[in-house]
Amino acid sequence: MSDQGHEHHSDFVPRRFLLAEFSTPAGLLAGTTKMREGGYKNLDMHSPFPIHGTEEALGLKRPKIPLIVLCGAIAGACIAYSLIYFCNVFDWPLNIGNRPPHGPPANIPITFELAVLLGGGSAFMGFFALAKLPQPYHPIFESDDFARASVDAFFLSVELEPGTDIDRALADIRAAGALSGEIVEESER
């Protein structure tokens, strides 16, 4: 978020986005690649469903989720096993027929379940954390057209750095195959 002025709106510098619609997913991928190669930064695609090839077009790095899930699952397994071990061996050992207090096979189910619980939980929480959601307001929602991004439209958005030549950016995005192009500006809240 850019700095916001609560008292005077003179401090407020709105973020500006170039928003352009493409007719097909393939067109959007090609257009995104072209814009990225043309030197534009802070690109994002908006589509009603995941498009195959998004990562390549946006030039994204490897997803972080798998590692997060792995850590969550290992943490879950360790917590479960060590809790059971602590309870059965140190805190409250029960001697039943002189069986050893530490019985590994009996620990498998709970260890497994907790690994799944924390692994799955971190897949879920990890996604929302990485996506910085929930985020009720985003400047891109200022566009009336953008409501169609969740229905049937494919958009490319470019966050424009201050001082970008808007006319050139509009011309570039049309050259990249966009159907339309508009400038969306953050409103002050």
Next chain:
Amino acid sequence: MAAPQLDVRDPLEPVALIEGAAGHTDKTINDSLLAHVWRGAGKGWWACFAVALSLLGMLVISISWTLYKGIGTWGNNIPVGWAFGIINFVWWIGIGHAGTLISAILLLFQQKWRTSINRFAEAMTLFAVICALLFPLIHTGRPWFAAYWLLPYPSTNGIWPQFKSPLTWDVFAVSTYFTISLLFWFLGLVPDLAALRDSSQSKMKRTIYGMLAMGFRGSGRHWAEYKWSYVLLAGLSTPLVLSVHTIVSFDFATSVIPGWHTTIFPPYFVAGAVFSGFAMVMTWMIPARRFLGLKHVVTMKHLENMNKIMLVTGMFVSYGYLMEHFIAWYSGDPYEFAQFFYTRMRGPMKGIYWTMIFCNVIVPQIFWSKRWRTSIPVMWFASILINVGMWCERYNIVITSLHRDFIPSKWENYMPTWVDISLFAGTIGLFSTLFLLFLKFIPAVAVTEVKELRHELAHDPTADPVGETH
């Protein structure tokens, strides 16, 4: 395949997953699948809802009575210490399994036909698990005192749950199952909630769906992580769903009661769970696809595939029955033999046994015939019979085994009380209420995934040239 006199079509002939796909765009799919959310509730919905609510009222009354008087109001007594509460627990949790199978396992196997039914089946999983969880909770008699032996927390008693007991494993398995199913379901729902937000007509609806959608904006950067998150949740759910009913079966298998003490229980329970779960999906899907106008995305192909799965899992279950009887004889254990060949087949509860055999072994065999597995009335009726049969199976396992164990002087018959029956009927009410609310407020089909599927199907034969020419 059978039914030669009628069916001359190639059994492998592709049938549409989205009917009239060529005439559809993302917009028409979006509108047709969200229409039932925006449409006001019809008379039929209100009629069903009234019935469901009155059953739910019975649940409230019977739970209140149980908590007020104690579980002495149930028919359970020695030797039948586990009865309706456990039957219903196992039955409901089994029903939930189809949802996870459809949403997770079929996703990993890249079965495209799962797309139209996964949302629906996952919702069923959640509601079924809620119904299931109620029973062991009430069965503790005073659930607010039960916490210390259910969950490990440092209580002032200074004692911990018995981690070597399958009942404690159950607590972890079922609560994990519920949580993960909920997260998986909600994650799949977020893009559809965004679609609902963006097609809302009123400010209030827009605000509510907007809050639930959490500001999702279909960002490519988000989708890149989302896909991984979704597929990993599916990957984790797959062993989870197998473990849940396995652990439920351990509740029985680790004991020494004749009829319980067998190693075949885990796979046989899992197969039975999927079998009954698909039957329940079918029971609800057939009216829903008609009344919600979903026939173009839930096609005969989907129904037929579900029937095939019921046939396969029905055969697993039949094999389980066969093996139980075989081992009872082959082991030479007289108590096991008596349990299976006298008590179950010829004992006072033989009606339940033979209903189970009819519904679970014989009824699914009709799905060998293409004509019958594509007949809506036949499959609907069969799915109800299978649900009945699977309930009878659990009755056989729980009550029939307990009422005749080792010492004849201990034998005693079992009769449920009105509280038992109202609790069971009440959970059907709870399930139906939740399900009807789900059908009213949330798209019953995963809209995002159907759009994606339509693009995949459209791009399979010929690449779409439009994108390149611009």
